[in-house]
Amino acid sequence: MNSLTRPFVPPQKKKENGESKLSYRKPLNNGFKLNNQSKIAVKRTIDLTDDTPNFNLSHVNKICSVLYRKKSNKKNKSWGLDGYGIILSSSDTTYDFQSHKKLVLKVYNSETGNFIASLSLIDNNDTYIGHYGNFEFQFSHYLTIEEDIKRANDVLNMKVNKKSTPLDVEDSSFEANLSDNVDTSNNEIQFIKKTKVDKSIFDHKFVVPVKKNNLKKMEEYKQSKVLPGKPLFDKNKIPNALVMKKQNEYTDIDVVVDPLLSQILRPHQRQGVEFMYNCVMNIVSPKISGCLLADEMGLGKTLMSITLIWTLLKQSPTAKLINNRMNDTGEIKKVLIVCPVTLINNWRTEFIKWLGNKVGVKTLQTRSGSNAADNDRKDFESFLNLQKVYQVCIISYEKILSLKSIFELNTFSDKVDLLVCDEAHKLKNNNSKILQILKNVDFKRKILLTGTPIQNDLQEFFTICDFLNPGILGTLNSFKKNYIVPITRARNTESRYIKEIVELGEQQSEELINETSKFILRRTNEILNKFLPPKRDYIIFCKPTENQLLISEQILNKSDVDTSSASSAPSFSLGLITLLKKICNTPKLLQSDSYYQSNLQRVMPTSQHKSSELDSGKLRVLDALLKEISTTSDKIVIISNYTQTLDIIQDLLRYKHRLSFVRLDGSISGKERPGLVKDFNTSPHVKCFLLSAKSGGMGLNLIGGNRLILFDNDWNPAIDQQAMGRVHRDGQKKECFIYRLVTAGMIDEKILQRQVTKINLSKKILNDQTNNNKKGNEKNNSDIFTTEDLKDLFTIKKNTRSNTHDLICDCLGDGIIPHGMEDDVEDDVELKLNTFISGNQAESLIQKIQDKEKLDKQEVMKQCFKGFRHFDLCHKKEHKLIDPVLNNIKRDDITFILEK
Structure with missing residues (x-):
């Protein structure tokens, strides 16, 4: 409605002295009359004066972005309109059991600057919707970026007094500035509305930086038709700026990592961010649009990923000028992070830790109830459709199955610009339904994070690589x-x-x-040695009790295991292997084992199997460690693969040593886990942390403890490596001690030795550079076990100090790191195998081959345990180790120790 005219006003009743009378409100005569006619002609001109005010960005949260739409009864609604909200006042409130601010806003259209509504909204909440007239409103985010605030000010035509505090909404005016000097000599009255526009946009001249006579580059620039832009950050004004590599040095602008993050990144983390950026932006190769960050635990894979996500959300190397305004929307808009359910809160906490509320993060936690699947689907659709409210969504691998229908939509790949998979070794099985769902989505960019990409064989490695970069x-x-x-x-x-x-x-x-x-980057945690306190690794070989040996022999006899046949052992029941592992922990686990109950309980006398409280070599060593560590101020993390073992250890802590503890296993919900970790890390009253390796061994930061005891081993080395990396991480202030308990001569040692094979393969294919010994790297191609070793799996070695040490060397175990062994067998053995030889020569040659195989096995094992000192405690009890706890405990149940 024009401000110079007023509509007809109907008569209104007015009471005077108790009598009702009709009164008429006269229209205001504020129009201009020329020749007895009112002429209203408005001409808008553009003021090109470069008079941009200075903005003080220290006053944040004065302007916000608001989403709004017309009310509708449609089932799937989206927010199609954007506006700027001027915050008049705010107050603390609680909504959905979380702290928020209630904002009193005036909302203006983000394109025209027209006033839309005055209402109240709740900030940072995706469920609260405000209403005004025929519109619905929802808070999006605060404007904190300088250019965003300037753009808002230009749209709203804010009058900012340079002497007053910028963004002072109460003293600012957003109405049009009408000129008071009216020229009445013309037949038209001109009212001038000034709109300030950055003059530099029109005066900007771009010079192509190409060398003389470089016609090819000149032609490439002409064909690209990319308008000049400017980076979000000036690299010349940032000390030690982290600048990404350009794909086209003549047209791309600088992508500079936000100094908020780049200043806290360590050198290897800066390298990691650059590597990921080069892969996902096709700089390495047009065929490569994803990367695998295979760093070991503790190197900051989460922080590097968050840095890259924040950089791509806010910046793009191909920024353009659109409608005379810089387009700084970033290279990506939506990021999907998939991780184990136990790590969802970890990721959310890390985003808040490093970026605060700069990024909208949506999490889909585990729910219960009949409507859980529908609610998950609605929340996920909300993430995809709300353009500016949420940029990141964090879900579990299992949640992909319940959201399968959304992932299968043809438009899904267009809505998610980057996929991040944490603990990506979960995708190693090509028959996995989760992997197939993800493979059917053509994600533009992918990042896989795992410290153990090769766990068993090369086919699993191919599955991960082919998902990351199909066909590579x-x-x-x-x-x-x-x-x-x-x-x-x-x-x-x-x-x-x-x-x-x-x-x-x-x-x-x-x-x-x-x-x-x-597209694979692998670094070991040796990098952390310069940043973290030292770490001591101990492999402690525990002497089995007589009852453990007796029960194990009886089980093998009653199970009819043919240990003389190399082919029968691998195909034998996994239940028997699991049963032997449990006996290594304690014979108490015998009665609750399903294999024992179904196959052996009837044929084995139970009277011989009654175990005492500590009828296990490992339990006795654990008991001695707890007794000595309890006299110190150090906290302890105890990890096992079996919850039944944790039950026994829990009773030992509670009733014998009276040590306070918290426990995390599969029965603990995701919401409870962060509280347990916080209590252990911060509370001086919590001494121990009991942890199930398979349900909580990934991603936990237990830096409150500095002594970790791995009670049993797993066939998969990744599980043990994850478990042992819980305490030696960023934030650790004390020297760390890792104790790995192994029952000497039993299946425990076989598991330890088999792990070496898998770790060896991983180091080889991932080009692990921790071992620079060329000869040692060549030996990595050798397998450690032959078919003869497989039948040894079910063989008990009663009189060994350590079967593992027997494979390494024959030193005296005096605490000295053994020197390398020379290979005395001729190098031309393989040539003699291909020629005709006599029987006597064959017998001699076979003996040489067997000797060489033994030496090769020893050499490979030695490389895997390189740097360990060897202590034989059967022959000499007074060995002095670095750890004072091991020096002071009772060591009658320890046969051998490897120390590093």
Whole structure:
């Protein structure tokens, strides 16, 4: 409605002295009359004066972004309109059991600057919707970026007095500035509305920085048609700025990591952010749009990922000028993070820790009830449709199954710009339903995070790489032909001395390393040595009790295991293997084992199997450790694969040592876990943390403890590595001690030795550079176990100090790191195998081959335990170790110790 006219006003009743009379409100004569006619002609002109005020960004949370839409009965509604909200006042309130602020706003259209509504909204909440007239409103985010605030001021035509405090809403005016000097000499009255526009936009001249006579680059620039832009941050004004690499140095602008994050990144983390950026932005290769960050635990994979996400959300190397205004929306808008359910709160906490409320994070936690699936679907659709409210959504791997229908939509890949998978080794199985759902979505960019990408074999490694960058390694059949078969044959002991096979395997290994190193980055936690307190690793070999040996022998006899046959052991029941593992922990677990109850309980006398309180070598060593550590101020983390073992340890803590503890296993909900971790890390009254390795061994930061006891081993080395990395992490202030308990001569040692094979393969393919010994790296191609070793799995060695040490060397165990062993067998053994020889020569040659195999096995084992000092406690009890606790405890139940 024009401000110079007024509509007809109907008569209104007015009471005077108790009598009702009709009164008329006269229209205001505020129009201008020329020649007895009112002429209203408004001409708008643009003031190009460069008079941009100085903005003081220290006053934040004065302007916010608001989403609004017309009321509708549609089932799937989206927020199609944006506005600027001027915050007149705010007050603390509680909504959905969380603290928020209630904002009193005036809302203006973000394009035209027209006034829309005055209402109240709740900030940072995706469920509260305000109403005004025929519109619905929802809070989006505070404006904190300087350019965003300037743009808002330009749209709203804010009058900012340079001498007064900027963004002082109460003293600012947003109405049009009408000129008081009216020229009445013309037939038209001109009212001028000034709109300030940055003059530099029109005066900006862009010079292509190409060398003289470089016609090719000139032609590339002409075809690109990219308008000049400017970076979000000036790299020349930031000390030690982290600037990303450009794909096109002539047209791209600088992408500079926010100094808020770049100043806290360590050198290896800066390198990691650059590596991820180069992969997801196709700078490495057009075929590569994803990367695998395979750093070991504790190197900050989460922080590096958050840094990259924040950078891509706010910046793009191809910024353009749109409608005379800089487009700084960033390269991506939506990020989906998939992780184990136990890590959802960890990710959310990390975003808040490093970025505060700068990023909208949506989490889909585990729910119960009949409407849980529908609520998850609504929340996920809300994340996808609310453009400016949420930028990041964090869900669990299991949640993908319940959201399958949304992932299968054709438009889903257009709504999610970046996929991040934490603990990505969960995607190693090609038959996994979760993996198939993700593979069917054509994500533009992917980041996989795992410290253990190779857990068992190369086929799992191919599955992860092919999901990350489809087709990068060819088909599975071609990968088997080109890599798996030759590498496996070269590692086979039967082909070890055939020169052609070994050379081909080495050649294909190097080719695979070169191909995958383009999108895989692997660093070990040796990098942390300069940043964290020292860490001491101990492998403690515990002497089995007589009852443990007796029960194990009886079980093997009653189970009819043919230990003389190399083929029967691998195919035998996994239940028997699990039962033998439990006996290594304690014979108390015998009666509750399902395999024992169904197969052995009837044929074995139970009277011999009654165990005492500490009828286990490992329990006795644990008891001695607890007794000594309880006299110190150190806190303890105890980890086991079995909750039944944790029950026994829990009783030991509670009734014998009277130590306070918290426990985290599969029965603890995701909401309770952060509180348990916080209590252990901060409360001086909590001494121990009992942890189930499989349900809580990933991502937990237990820096409140500095002594960790791994009570039992797992066949998968990744689980043990994850578990042992809980205390030696960023924030740790004390020297750390890791104790790994192993029952000497029993299946515990076989598991430890089998782990070495898998870790060895991982180091080789991931090009682990921790071992610079060329000879040692060559030995990494050798397999440690032959088929003869498989039948040894069910063999009990009663009189060994440590079967593992027997494979390493024959030193005296005097605490000295043994020197390298020389290989005295001729290098031309493989040549003699291919020639005709006599019977006597064959017997001599076979003996030499067996000797060489033994030496090779010792060499590989030695490389895996490189740097450990050897202590034989059977022969000498007074050995002095670095750890004072091990020096003071009763060591009658310890046969051997490896110290590093």
